[in-house]
Each structure stands twice: as structure tokens, then as C-alpha cells.
Amino acid sequence: MLLLQTILSGVLIGLVYALVAVGLTLIFGVMDIVNFAHGEFLMLGMYSSFWGFALWKLDPLFTLPFTALLLFGVGAALYRVVIRRITDAPMLSQIFTTFGLMILFRGLAQYFWSPDFRSIDQSVLTGKVAFAGLQFGLPQVVAAGGAVATTGAVWWFLRFTRLGAALEATAADKEAAALMGIDAQKMFALAWGLGAACAGVAGALLSTTFPIFPEVGANFILFAFVLVALGGFGSVAGAFWAGILIGVVEVVGGYLWDPAYKLVLVLSLYLLVVWLRPQGLMGKA
Amino acid sequence: MSRAVLGRTIALAALGLAALFPLVVTSATWQNTAILMLMVAQMGVAWNILGGYAGQVSLGHAAFFGTGAYVSTLLALRFGLTPWAGMFAGAGVAAALSLVIGWPCFRLKGHYFAMATIAVGEIVQAVVNGWDLLGGAVGLSLPLHPTGFWPMVFNRSKLPYHYIALGLLLFTLLVNWLVTRSHVGYYLRAIKDEPDAARSLGVSLTRYKLYAIALSSGLAAMGGTLYAQKELLIDPGSTLSTGLSIKMSLVAIMGGVGTLTGPVIGAVLLTAIEEASRMGFGGTGRGTDMVVYGLLIVLIAVYQPSGVLGWIKQRFPASAPAAPPAPASPVEGAAP
Numbered sequence: 157m158l159l160l161q162t163i164l165s166g167v168l169i170g171l172v173y174a175l176v177a178v179g180l181t182l183i184f185g186v187m188d189i190v191n192f193a194h195g196e197f198l199m200l201g202m203y204s205s206f207w208g209f210a211l212w213k214l215d216p217l218f219t220l221p222f223t224a225l226l227l228f229g230v231g232a233a234l235y236r237v238v239i240r241r242i243t244d245a246p247m248l249s250q251i252f253t254t255f256g257l258m259i260l261f262r263g264l265a266q267y268f269w270s271p272d273f274r275s276i277d278q279s280v281l282t283g284k285v286a287f288a289g290l291q292f293g294l295p296q297v298v299a300a301g302g303a304v305a306t307t308g309a310v311w312w313f314l315r316f317t318r319l320g321a322a323l324e325a326t327a328a329d330k331e332a333a334a335l336m337g338i339d340a341q342k343m344f345a346l347a348w349g350l351g352a353a354c355a356g357v358a359g360a361l362l363s364t365t366f367p368i369f370p371e372v373g374a375n376f377i378l379f380a381f382v383l384v385a386l387g388g389f390g391s392v393a394g395a396f397w398a399g400i401l402i403g404v405v406e407v408v409g410g411y412l413w414d415p416a417y418k419l420v421l422v423l424s425l426y427l428l429v430v431w432l433r434p435q436g437l438m439g440k441a
Numbered sequence: 442m443s444r445a446v447l448g449r450t451i452a453l454a455a456l457g458l459a460a461l462f463p464l465v466v467t468s469a470t471w472q473n474t475a476i477l478m479l480m481v482a483q484m485g486v487a488w489n490i491l492g493g494y495a496g497q498v499s500l501g502h503a504a505f506f507g508t509g510a511y512v513s514t515l516l517a518l519r520f521g522l523t524p525w526a527g528m529f530a531g532a533g534v535a536a537a538l539s540l541v542i543g544w545p546c547f548r549l550k551g552h553y554f555a556m557a558t559i560a561v562g563e564i565v566q567a568v569v570n571g572w573d574l575l576g577g578a579v580g581l582s583l584p585l586h587p588t589g590f591w592p593m594v595f596n597r598s599k600l601p602y603h604y605i606a607l608g609l610l611l612f613t614l615l616v617n618w619l620v621t622r623s624h625v626g627y628y629l630r631a632i633k634d635e636p637d638a639a640r641s642l643g644v645s646l647t648r649y650k651l652y653a654i655a656l657s658s659g660l661a662a663m664g665g666t667l668y669a670q671k672e673l674l675i676d677p678g679s680t681l682s683t684g685l686s687i688k689m690s691l692v693a694i695m696g697g698v699g700t701l702t703g704p705v706i707g708a709v710l711l712t713a714i715e716e717a718s719r720m721g722f723g724g725t726g727r728g729t730d731m732v733v734y735g736l737l738i739v740l741i742a743v744y745q746p747s748g749v750l751g752w753i754k755q756r757f758p759a760s761a762p763a764a765p766p767a768p769a770s771p772v773e774g775a776a777p
Contacts, residue, residue, distance in 0.1 A: 188552075190552045190555075190556065238739065238743065241743050241744075242742070242743055245742075245743075245746060246746060247498070247551050247552060247555075248498060248694060248698060248742075248746060249694075249742040249743065249746035250742075251498065251500075251552070251555060251742075252690075252691070252694060252738055252739075252741070252742035252746075253738075253739055253742040253743055255687065255738065255742075256735050256736070256737070256738025256739035256740075256741075256742055257735065257739055258735070259731055259734055259735030259738065260731070260732060260735030260736055260738075260739060261735070262728070262731055262735070263728040263729070263730070263731025263732035263733075263734070263735050264728070264732055265728070266728025266731065267728045267729060267732060271728070370728070378559070378560075378563060381556050381559070381560075382560070385553070385556060414571070416567070416570070416571045417567065417568075417571060419563060419564075419567050420564050420567045420568060423560040423561075423563055423564045423567075424564065426560055427545070427546075427557060427560055427561070427564075430549060430553065430557055431545040431546075431548060434548060434549055434553065
């Protein structure tokens, strides 16, 4: 029973990891750029929730749509101002651009909001959910539910809307898509906006249970990398399933073995998979 | 004056400056900054063999630097072995480790390789953090020795560390230069620029990448030993962090990736900027130093990805046709 409880807890957190990774994989799939600053989008989402709560007593759940819009704006603006200039640059300068952005965002957060740990201590979401003898915290359940809904919405958008199809077309073949009249610049900005919004929503969902501080993204970016590589670069469905797998491996591994080695376990699994199957579990070769 | 002669003159002047600096400037802060520059430069030059010449961007090189620090320290603590020998032992262990890591990771290309090396670096850090034999998160401290050559401990003056760091940097540059002159260097550049063509001509890509990672990590490990001896205290946070891995690659990129002296220029610049922003803003604890650092990385990566040496080449193109070997190679033209 305890093991089942542990496994399901892993699934819950894994679904949130998956949402962070969906944003990352979207950007990578469309542009072939790894966004090292992705964890900082999550951090901004958390702070957006925190300030809504601290200044106006608004619950993170109510401010969530605003957080999503705000982060969409941040992502799209970042593309327009910075990323646009490195679309065709060598890989090295792409890596270091987003890496520099990561440090810059952390520094700015520390400058404006101090390095203190913050938390949202009152939320409409408190208490437990009991289900068939198992118990889960309500915030975790809501976070997982919100993450699934958002991931599903992104998947639906890519699959069933014209704009989503245009985005997928750009990811598949930039030149051919341009010949069909799709503005690649717009699609890239859209990918960055959506990617940032996904991470921001994940941050908002986590803001009631996680401490909020400028470097909080570091905890999530490694997992997002693992998920993206495991699921296959650019694959939303792959990131989703990989999220569940990694969440379970992390929580069950920490329970059976030693919590200190959770990260080692997850990263070793990742190395094993990229070695045996470099294209990821669901990626195209 | 031709460019090669000019370059050589500048390099000699820089060497003279580096040798005389601690004799002229007696402020402990400045002397320490100079040692830091030399040590960071040495790391960058070591990284450059793999990341610059072979084009395999490693963001986990701190694992090798830390291996050097831990191996020599453990040997000194357990068996009283002099760090002069421990330095080479550490290099050997790091090179062996790098082959184990490199063999599977070289199946990955580009971004995938870079991300895998981050994972490797994080794994090594997490393992050492939890390993009691290695002191765990607290780390290891070397016993308080009186000043002496063999234990490589100098308490009274920082001068010896300065000259050891300078010597190690020159040694690393020499190895680097020998590599670029040998057939290995030509193969590495071929692997970086035209991997498919190189393979079709019968160059074993993996074999030469393994040569590069072994050399690169062995040299980085020697820097780790020097760090351990200078600080007399090592822990995972200071010797194995991903931040350190980033710094090694960053100095190479700032100065000019895949060039002999680029990382040295980058190390001098980056250390100067870091120290200046730390002195200027760091005390406020408001992260201003991080803002400056981050902004700088973005600006260089976006506007000047070929680094300082690349900027000089664009700004002052060689008037005479370059020397016989292809002018496209940055090593021959810019390096003194």
C-alpha cells in the first residue's frame, strides 16, 4: 500500500515535470535551440503568483491565467529581442546565449526580489484528498491536474488548430513552410511564448507547495532536460510519458534507496537511454 | 611588422608581465587575482583541446578538475605522497575516467553531447557529495604543513603558487601547441569541420575524440591539484560544480574558441570583470554581479561568438596573404 502511495506521488510530481519539459521540447522542436533559461520561466511564474498573493491577496489559482499570459509575453519578447539574432548562429553561441540569460534572470530576480526564500502560506488549496485508502495533498493533486490539462491543451493546439499545424510545419521544414506562406519569425515567437507560458503555469501550480527563490529553476531544468531527451526532442507526447516515468523513478528511488541519490538515479537512467537510443523513447530517428 | 611577429612580441611581453607581476605588485588582493587568472586560463586552455579543436562542447569538465583535486589530496592524506606526483596520478585517473565517459557520450552530437556532459558532471558531484571517504559535502582539508617544496605548501608568501600556476599554464599551452602541430590536431579539426568527409577518408572519429578528451581532462585535473594545494581545502561545491565547467568553456569562447591563446585572453578578461563587479556590487548581496556577468555572456554570444581574437581578425584583416597553410585556420594566423 505504501509502495502504491509512493508510486502515485511520483506520478503526480512527474506530471508537473512534464509540463515544464513540454515547453522546452516545443522550443527545441521548432528552433533546434536548447533553452538553458527555461527554469527561469518557471521561477518567474512562481514570483508572479507570489506577488499576486503578497500584494493583493489573490490566490495563485486565480492569477494563473494572468501568469500564463505574462510568461507568454516574456517568452515572445525574449525571442524578438535576443533569440532572433542567433537563429542561425553556431551551436556554441546558442548554448551560451540562453545560458547567459539564465544567469541574467537569476541575477535580476535577486536584485529586485532579494535572495530570500518566500512562500505562499495561505491558499484555497489545503488539506488532503483521500482515495481508496490512499492520501494525497490537495495542492499536489490540483497541480498535477492543472499540468495535465495544460499539456493536453498544448497537444490539442498542435494537433487540431491551423496555427498549431503551422507551428508543426515550421518544426518539420522551415523552408518548405515558408514557401507555403507561413511566417517563420511569427512561429518562432509563438513557440517561445507557448514554451515560456507552459513553464510559467507549472511555476504557478507549484507556488503553493514549493519555496520560491531566484535559483529555484535549477532544481527543475535538469529534470526537464532529461525528460526532453528521454521523450525524444520535440515530442510533446514523449515528454508527457517521460515525465510520469521520471517522477516515479525519482520518488520510488528516493524511498527505496537514499533520497540523496535521487538525482544520480534519474541522470544515470537518462545517460543509459541516450546511449542505447539517442533519439529518445518516442523521437524520430 | 608582420602579424606573426607582432603576435609573438605581444605574447612575450605578456609572459614577461606575468613573470614580473608579483615581484612588482605586493598587494595580496592583486597577487591573488593574478594567480586566479593564471589558473582559470590553464583550465580554459585544457578545455579548448576538446571543446575548441575537436568541437565537442563539454559542460561537465569540472568532474575532471575535481578528480585531480581529490586524487592528489587523498594520496597526500593517506600515503603522504607529494602533490607533485599526485598531480600526475590525478591526471591519469581523470584521463581514464574521461575515456569511460567519452566512449558512450561520443555517440551523441552537438547539443545532445553538451547536455549529456552536464548530466555526467552533476552525477559526479552528487556522488562525491554523499561519499564519506571523500569527506562528503564538507570536503577534505590538507593537514597544516610547514612551508615546503615537496608538500607544495607555501604559507608565508603567495609567490610560489604564482610561479607554479604560470609554469602549469605554459606546460598546458605547450601540450596544446604540440597537438595542433601533430597529425592528431589536423584530424581533430577535420572532425570538427567536416565529420563525414573525415570519416570517409578513414579517420576514426571516436578514436581521435577519445585522444582529445583524455588530454583535455588530464590537463584539467592538474589544475585541480594546484587548486587543492593553494586552498588546502576542497569540497564538491568549489571543485565539481557545473558553474566551474561553464567558466572553463566561457573563457575559451570569450577569447576565441579553437585558438591557442584565446582562452588566456578570455581568462584575464573574465576574471577582471568578475573581480571588478564583485568589488563594485558584490557586497550588496543583490546579485548585481550576476546581472553584469549574465549580460556580458549574452552580448558576447550574440554579437561576438568568435571572441576577442575573432574580433581582432575582423577589425584588422591581415594585409599580406596569410602564411602557406590555409588561412581559414584560426590557429596559424592568430596564435603567436
